[in-house]
Amino acid sequence: xxxxxxxxxxxxxxxxxxxxxxxxxxxxxxxxxxxxxxxxxxxxxxxxxxxxxxxxxxxxxxxxxxxxxxxxxxxxxxxxxxxxxxxxxxxxxxxxxxxxxxxxxxxxxxxxxxxxxxxxxxxxxxxxxxxxxxxxxxxxxxxxxxxxxxxxxxxxxxx
Numbered sequence: 001x002x003x004x005x006x007x008x009x010x011x012x013x014x015x016x017x018x019x020x021x022x023x024x025x026x027x028x029x030x031x032x033x034x035x036x037x038x039x040x041x042x043x044x045x046x047x048x049x050x051x052x053x054x055x056x057x058x059x060x061x062x063x064x065x066x067x068x069x070x071x072x073x074x075x076x077x078x079x080x081x082x083x084x085x086x087x088x089x090x091x092x093x094x095x096x097x098x099x100x101x102x103x104x105x106x107x108x109x110x111x112x113x114x115x116x117x118x119x120x121x122x123x124x125x126x127x128x129x130x131x132x133x134x135x136x137x138x139x140x141x142x143x144x145x146x147x148x149x150x151x152x153x154x155x156x157x158x159x
Contacts, residue, residue: 011054014079014086017106018057020128021077022050027136029063029153034140036094040065046155055079088113088124114144123147132157 025046033039048059056078063071076089080103088102102115102124110127121144127135133156139147 008053009081012079012081014084015055017111018077018079018086019050021057021059021126021134022048024048024158025134025155026158027153027155029151030149031065031151032149034148034150042070042151042153044153044155086111086113088115090115090122090124116144122150129154 025048027044027046029042029044031037031039031042042063042065044061044063046059046061048057050056051058056076059073059075059077061071061073061075062069065071072093074091078087079085080087083103085103085105088104090098090102096117096119098115098117100115102113102122104111104113104124106112109129110125113124113126115122115124120140120142123139123141125135125137125139129135133154135152135154137152138150140150141147
């Protein structure tokens with residue numbers, strides 16, 4: 001058994017880049033008016049950890065609006081060694097299940113991931129500001145060309 005663990009795959013530098021988002025964060029957000037929501041300010045608490053031998057970033061978010069929980073997410077990020085793209089398996093309290101993970105890559109300091117579904121396309125952009133803050137935006141597009149903001153936020157490390 002010990003020999004098997006020694007020969008098991010090890011995380012690559014691409015996996016380690018996800019460590020930038022590990023930790024506990026609080027975020028001030030703007031929810032944009034859409035067909036799903038009237039929009040407005042929100043605050044989110046984000047708890048993210050590197051797990052499963054360093055291959056995954058597991059992120060849980062709880063959003064509060066007008067004094068009560070309004071939205072929650074569970075995201076699992078990884079790097080696919082075969083197609084050399086990052087993947088985001090996204091689940092949220094709206095209850096929709098994506099047919100496949102979001103897929104993408106780093107563009108400068110931003111990790112950009114796009115996923116499609118029967119309802120349209122979502123783009124997640126996570127930008128590292130510094131060691132203690134990052135920004136995030138989720139955008140929607142019916143055709144993956146013109147993108148409209150759904151949610152934007154800036155997150156600061158709690159400790």
